Amino acid sequence: MDGRLACTDRRTSDGQRTASSIYAVSLPAKNDLSYGGKSFIMAEDEKIEKAEKNMEREIDLAEISDGRLYTAEDLVKVGCGDCAGCSSCCRETGNTILLDPYDIWQLGCGTKLSFFELLEQGRIELNMADGVILPNLKLRENGEGCSFLNEEGRCSIHAFRPGLCRLFPLGRIYEEGGFRYFLQVHECHKQNRSKVKVKKWLRIPDIRRYEAFVLAWHDYLKRVGGEVKCAEDEARMKELTMSVLRLFFLLPYEENDFYGQFYERLGKGN
Ligand code: SF4
Numbered sequence: 001m002d003g004r005l006a007c008t009d010r011r012t013s014d015g016q017r018t019a020s021s022i023y024a025v026s027l028p029a030k031n032d033l034s035y036g037g038k039s040f041i042m043a044e045d046e047k048i049e050k051a052e053k054n055m056e057r058e059i060d061l062a063e064i065s066d067g068r069l070y071t072a073e074d075l076v077k078v079g080c081g082d083c084a085g086c087s088s089c090c091r092e093t094g095n096t097i098l099l100d101p102y103d104i105w106q107l108g109c110g111t112k113l114s115f116f117e118l119l120e121q122g123r124i125e126l127n128m129a130d131g132v133i134l135p136n137l138k139l140r141e142n143g144e145g146c147s148f149l150n151e152e153g154r155c156s157i158h159a160f161r162p163g164l165c166r167l168f169p170l171g172r173i174y175e176e177g178g179f180r181y182f183l184q185v186h187e188c189h190k191q192n193r194s195k196v197k198v199k200k201w202l203r204i205p206d207i208r209r210y211e212a213f214v215l216a217w218h219d220y221l222k223r224v225g226g227e228v229k230c231a232e233d234e235a236r237m238k239e240l241t242m243s244v245l246r247l248f249f250l251l252p253y254e255e256n257d258f259y260g261q262f263y264e265r266l267g268k269g270n
């Protein structure tokens with residue numbers, strides 16, 4: 001079974017890249033990267049050339065999955081005894097745990113830290129992914145993994161951890177007008193995993209609304225990323241590259257009604 005899928009898993013980001021995955025862009029000078037009177041640094045150099053994280057990859061699902069696709073209502077073998085004694089997938093993630101607006105909203109509500117404070121405290125960082133600047137969880141520089149991992153090797157933000165942390169070791173495959181889940185059989189090392197309903201594994205309120213958001217966000221990023229690749233001049237490329245960051249991350253969210261705020265912004269971005 002072959003599929004073209006979004007890289008929603010955390011440790012297979014070096015999978016086979018699609019064409020044109022190496023992409024160079026000049027970003028604004030670091031002092032221009034500001035919002036609401038605050039500025040922050042994405043990188044020391046004003047000219048950033050990166051091998052971008054590629055969210056879409058050509059991949060053979062038969063090699064990495066059990067060959068099945070799941071909906072939120074299906075049972076899947078992911079139960080790992082609450083990860084007891086294991087935190088390996090919180091330590092070896094690199095910069096692959098991309099954060100979406102729901103994650104940032106949740107993190108803000110749960111930690112009471114603004115997007116800027118999360119950046120300043122080294123909890124998150126910014127990187128290029130498919131032509132746009134997106135936040136991802138930042139690992140500690142001493143090799144101790146995610147900064148939210150506590151001394152007992154447990155997630156200190158478990159109740160409001162990001163969507164990709166909830167998903168693992170599942171991934172998503174995007175199809176025409178929707179997506180389904182697949183199980184990455186080589187990712188979690190626990191033996192004898194039990195069957196759990198996908199929606200129970202994710203533990204996200206109102207799963208249908210959340211899935212609609214995930215799809216809308218995926219489609220939006222895909223469209224903007226495509227426009228960046230086709231941009232005729234550097235000014236347009238910069239504008240598009242920054243637009244997602246400004247509209248969906250730098251602008252703070254109210255604590256209530258995330259989805260209302262998201263779709264209002266999406267309307268402005270379309
Ligand atoms: S590898 Fe499996 S058991 Fe270990 S932390 Fe990750 S999900 Fe939990």
Ligand code: SF4
Nearest residue numbers: 090146148149155165
């Ligand atoms: S946020 Fe929590 S679950 Fe996610 S990588 Fe960090 S410690 Fe692990």
